[in-house]
Amino acid sequence: xxxxxxxxxxxxxxxxxxxxxxxxxxxxxxxxxxxxxxxxxxxxxxxxxxxxxxxxxxxxxxxxxxxxxxxxxxxxxxxxxxxxxxxxxxxxxxxxxxxxxxxxxxxxxxxxxxxxxxxxxxxxxxxxxxxxxxxxxxxxxxxxxxxxxxxxxxxxxxxxxxxxxxxxxxxxxxxxxxxxxxxxxxxxxxxxxxxxxxxxxxxxxxxxxxxxxxxxxxxxxxxxxxxxxxxxxxxxxxxx
Numbered sequence: 001x002x003x004x005x006x007x008x009x010x011x012x013x014x015x016x017x018x019x020x021x022x023x024x025x026x027x028x029x030x031x032x033x034x035x036x037x038x039x040x041x042x043x044x045x046x047x048x049x050x051x052x053x054x055x056x057x058x059x060x061x062x063x064x065x066x067x068x069x070x071x072x073x074x075x076x077x078x079x080x081x082x083x084x085x086x087x088x089x090x091x092x093x094x095x096x097x098x099x100x101x102x103x104x105x106x107x108x109x110x111x112x113x114x115x116x117x118x119x120x121x122x123x124x125x126x127x128x129x130x131x132x133x134x135x136x137x138x139x140x141x142x143x144x145x146x147x148x149x150x151x152x153x154x155x156x157x158x159x160x161x162x163x164x165x166x167x168x169x170x171x172x173x174x175x176x177x178x179x180x181x182x183x184x185x186x187x188x189x190x191x192x193x194x195x196x197x198x199x200x201x202x203x204x205x206x207x208x209x210x211x212x213x214x215x216x217x218x219x220x221x222x223x224x225x226x227x228x229x230x231x232x233x234x235x236x237x238x239x240x
Contacts, residue, residue: 005084005086006043006053006083006084007031007032007043007053007057007081007082007083007084008043008081008082008215008216009043009079009080009081009082009215009217010038010040010041010042010043010079010080010081011040011041011061011076011078011079011080011081011096012038012039012040012076012077012078012079013034013039013040013041013068013076013077014039014075014076014077015039016039016068016072017072020067020068020069020072021034021036023067024064024067024068027063027064027067029044029060029063029064030044030051030056030060031043031044031053031056031057031060032044032057032060032061032064032081034064040079041061041064041079041081043081052085053083053084053085053086054083054085054092057081057083057094058094058104061081061094061096061102062102065096065100065102068100073099073100074099074100075099076096076098076099076100077098078095078096078097078098078099078100079095079096080093080094080095080096080217081093081094081096082094082217082218090106090107091106091107091218091238092104092105092106092107093105093107093218093238093239105239107218107236107238107239108236108237108238108239110236111223111234111236111237112237113237114223114234114235114236114237115234115235116225116232116233116234117232117233117234118230118231118232118233119192119224119231119232119233122188122189122192122193124222124233124235125188125189125210125222126220127210127212127214127216127220128212128214129161129187129188129189129190130160130161130162130185130187131161131162131163131185131212131213131214132161132185132186132187132188132210132211132212132213133163133166133183133184133185133210133211133212133213134166134181134183134184134185134186134188134191134208134209134210134211135181135182135183135184135208135209135211136180136181136206136207136208136209136224137178137179137180137181137206137207138178138179138195138204138205138206138207138208138226139173139176139177139178139179139203139204139205139206140176140177140179140195140198140199140200140203140204140205140226141175141176141177141199141200141203142177142198142199142200142203143200145172145175145176145177146172148177148198149170149171149172149177150170151194151198152170152177152179152191152194152195152198153168153169153170155186155190155191155194156168156170156184156186156191159185159186159187159190161185161186161187162185162213163185163213164185165183165185166181166182166183166184166185167180167181167182167183167184168180168181168182168184168186176203177198179195179206181208185213188208188210188222188224191208192208192224192231195226196231199229201229202228202229203229204226204227204228204229204230204231205226205227205228206225206226207223207224207225207226208223208224208226209221209222209223209224210222210223210224218236218238219235219236219238220235221235221236222234222235223235223236
């Protein structure tokens with residue numbers, strides 16, 4: 001499962017006295033900071049790369065919360081910070097409940113056991129298509145293999161997304177077309193529709209993970225499965 005690296009999310013604190021705001025702004029930190037404009041604890045734009053992210057973020061979050069007076073802390077709105085530990089691939093949620101209670105939860109590592117639902121019109125993908133981040137591999141049969149591969153390659157090469165990085169290849173291998181994607185910025189719904197249109201009956205096989213190059217709650221990640229020509233959608237179980 002592909003998560004955004006580092007840390008993302010925010011914790012909404014709400015209205016605070018000016019004296020408390022000044023104290024929060026003055027707290028040093030590498031990952032987190034208090035933003036008076038949004039009344040939130042947010043992730044800094046410039047993030048460090050040499051310190052273990054989970055201990056650093058957790059310590060900074062607790063440090064900020066500990067400065068807020070108890071009578072005010074009891075009324076904060078709360079929120080989530082998601083930490084991706086790249087070395088192990090683990091995802092951790094630091095959830096601050098309304099009132100200030102802090103919970104640390106470890107996500108499941110994948111989609112095992114997640115419910116499959118039939119693909120309909122792509123409404124399951126909630127993030128903006130120009131920020132889609134696609135990973136996976138799909139194979140299919142086609143009436144004209146070379147034309148199908150060329151059409152799928154052109155789809156990616158001409159898509160006007162916001163993030164030009166990533167590796168994408170559509171090629172003919174034997175009697176099938178193979179599409180491989182790694183961190184590709186391409187509209188996931190557009191690709192699924194093209195695959196379904198070009199594939200011969202019951203030939204689609206593989207999977208496609210749809211994430212985002214922008215901040216996205218892990219619950220909004222989508223996996224699209226192709227099994228014997230049928231198209232299914234899964235959302236990760238994560239915290240259940």
